[in-house]
Amino acid sequence: MSERRVFLDVGIGVTRGIVTLDGRPERMLLQRNDDEPRLALGARLIARITKVEPAIATAFLDLGGGHEAILPFKPEARPVRGGAIVIEIRSEPRDGKLAVARQVGEGEGAPRLLAEAPGVREALEFLVRDVPIIEGREARRTADDAEAEALETIHPLPGGGTLAIEPTRALTAIDVDLGERKGVDAKRVTRHANHAALAESARLLRLKGLGGLVVLDLVGRGHDGAALLAAARLAFGPDNPGVAIGPVGRFGTMELSIPRRTRPLLERLRQxxxxxxxxxxxxRLIRRIQVEAEAQPGGRLAASCAPAVAKAAEPLARLLAARIGARFVITSDPARPRERLDVAVA
Incomplete structure (x- = not known):
């Protein structure tokens, strides 16, 4: 029986929530102090309809503050341009795409935020019921491990082989590679690898926050389509409602459509x-300073990083200083590689 555990790391300017499945990260929720609350999943707002496009059954919405969203509609429920409605954000914006909303009522007045989205703690409690939330150092380590795994492209498969997950603008491609997976019966080896790949793909797509069209390139030939479809339904069950799974095609690929909800984690962490x-x-720099400060009570610390990183760390450093005191200094070094972060006792 699968076991899920829940972790909450409340850091400096960022809160990370992690769900693990049998000891491996399955979901990572990330909330930063400078996130736009109007665009968060579950936020409720008064929105103004600025444009209606019947040909694509989509309305464009003004959320206020220069932010926009789209509203898909059915032909019999065509919205009226200029009208005010109450909406809820159902899918966060991603890579040049606007947030997607659903109408929950009629509204009046200027565009504005009515209710913020649930916080990370509330979201974790909704995802995994009746499980205690673990905080502190264990949560921080778990969040660091989850973040590192989410950033990888190639992942090991249980029993051998690898899984490569590569998102593009159109779809997410997943390639299964047997590698040196061992076994006497080749058909049995490929069958087990494909079933393992489906389970791992589901976990990793949830961790990375990826949705939309997914194409999984299976290994081997002569697949048992019914068994693979059943395995896929089980693996992607937690992503329902809204998951659609196609049969294995003639070229050994399986297509899936997974609802997009949150902005992909890779877009949030990478440029x-x-x-x-x-x-x-x-x-990461601020976390290292904080960890060193906990290990060196009262000690003075010196950190060094690239100029752009030092600039981004300024507001976080002020928050950290309010918590541990002004006993650290961050030095900007133009010659330092961007990803090199050093923290030492001064």
Whole structure:
């Protein structure tokens, strides 16, 4: 029987929530202090309809503060341009795509936030019921491990082989590779690898926050389509409602459609070229200073990083100083590689 545990790491300017499945990270929720509350999953707002496109059954919404969303509608429920409605954010914005909303009532007045989205703690309690939430150092370590795994492209498969997960603008491609997976019966080896790949794909897609169209390239030939479909339904059950699974195609691929809800974790942690963004590096630097400060009570600390990271760390450093005192200094070094972060006793 699968076991899920829940962790909450309340850091400096960022809160991370982790759900593990049998000891491995399955979900990671990330909430930063500078996130826009109007665009968070579950937020409720008064929105103004600015444009209606009947050809694509979509309305464009003004959320206030320069933020927008789209509202899909049915032909019999076509909204009226200029009207005010109450909406709830059902899918966060991602990579140039607007947030998606659903209408929950009629509204009046200017666009504005009515109710913020549930916080990380509330979201964890909703995802995993009646399980105690673990905090403190264990939660921090678990969150660090989950973040590291989410950033990987190639993942090991239980029993041998690998799984490569690569998102594109159109879809997420998953490639299963047997590698040196051992066994006398080749058909049995490939069957077990494909079933393991489905379970791992489901876990890792949830961890990375990836949805939409997914194409999984299975190994071997002559697949047992019914068995694989049953395994996929079991693996992706936690992502329902809204999951659609296609049969194994003639080329050995399986297509799935998974609801998009939160912004993909990779988009939040990385910049366009795939490197960690300045905010992510700044958070890591602040965490290292905090850990060292806990290990050296009263000691003075010196940190060094690239200029862009130091700039991103400034507001977080003020929050940390309010907690542990101004006993650390962050030095900007133009010659330092972006991802090199050093913290030492001064």
């Amino acid at each position: 366009a070229d795939g490197a960690l963004n300045d905010r992510t590096l700044a958070e």
